[in-house]
Amino acid sequence: MDPLVAFFITLVLITVFSLWYRITPFFTLIGGAILFGLLAGMTPDATMLGIVEGVxxxxxxxxxxxxxxxIIAKLMEEQKQTEEIVSDIRRVVHHPPVIAGSSGYLLSVPVTCCVTSYIMLIPIIECIGKDRTGRTVLLYLAAVGGVISYALIYPTPVVIPLFGAFSRGISPLAFDAVSVPLSLAVLGAVLLYFRFFSPYAATRRDSSAFLPSGTGDCITDKTQGIHWRAWAPFIVILLAIPVSLFLLKLSHVSMINIIMLAGTVTAISLAPPAARTAGLSRGAKHGGFIIFDICGAGALGFVIVQSGFASTALNQMTLVIPVILVPFFLAALIETAQGSRVVTAVIAAEVLAKSPVISTIHPIPLILLISAGACIVSYVTDPFFWLVQRTTGDDIRTVVRYYTLPIALAGILILIVAVTLQYLVFR
Known part of the structure; x- marks a missing residue:
């Protein structure tokens, strides 16, 4: 069967089974990977090997x-440190939705991973919201804000392979002179989307709706000093970034792992024995559920890529789609198929580098077109989708509405700007 047809059949069945039977995502995605591999003509052995490697x-x-x-989050919960951090934030925060979105946006660049920045923000955001709906809105904004900067700004892992393949001598500063203002404008559009289209009543009231009322467990005494002990893991994580990059000269993969280990060691070291034992146990259990959900997405994505999906898609698209839109649709299909924006960038760069498409499009619009396509469909193959679903506790429909659709909106805006730049500025 044609890989494109097999892909769409698999996507529909995964959606139906997820919504109807509410099976844990790991088994749904593994089942989808097996189905796709067999429909696409892969042998059972090749399919299972692809699943194992993808996981x-x-x-x-x-x-x-x-x-x-x-573990950091659960250790903080055990010691009421999230409440201490909130008491510090309440002294300066006047509009939590903006803070949540901009925090995800800003952290993704130095951390070079939108998933890591989101995880760093979870324990803080979960205590900022007045109730569950308020907290959920803030979590979505942090996730979407992180994806926007991650997909657009050099030097994140999404942009680096694209810039290396297509820059043709253009300075990174010249690219960021376009991408940074664009990303800020897109973030503003996403904030407006949540303000006017979110069903949560909290988004239509003043910003105090997001803040704890002060009657619960959250500490609100403004006469206290800054709770440095509660902030210590995050401070160590941020300080570890320049140490990892400039002193130890670590690669990107090593860096994002070492900074999280440094933060975890700090949190464990500062926790009293009782909190340490409970936090480690609860953190390992919570982390395990999240890890296996996103591993299922990795299995499906890897099997799809191994089937030759990307090359088939490019050959078919060049026959029916205007050249200016080929990079966008190719990236959108690759992203939908395997879920990782970094993998989308790498595969798109490899496939397009050997095609005549790149000679007709200026490097800056070309990179933006691929970044836009990588944002269009963030769905069941996207590991971040399942992380957001797990941490918000929402059903798939809701996650699509407030994670997938805002990121798709960002992709459409980036597409419009890229096409405009190509025809009006770089002709």
């Missing part, structure tokens, strides 16, 4: 990060 790749990329983040 292994995602586990190696995110396992340490997610486990460390979960």
């Amino acid at each position: 292994g790749r995602v586990f190696s990329a995110f396992g340490i990060i997610i486990l460390c983040g979960a």
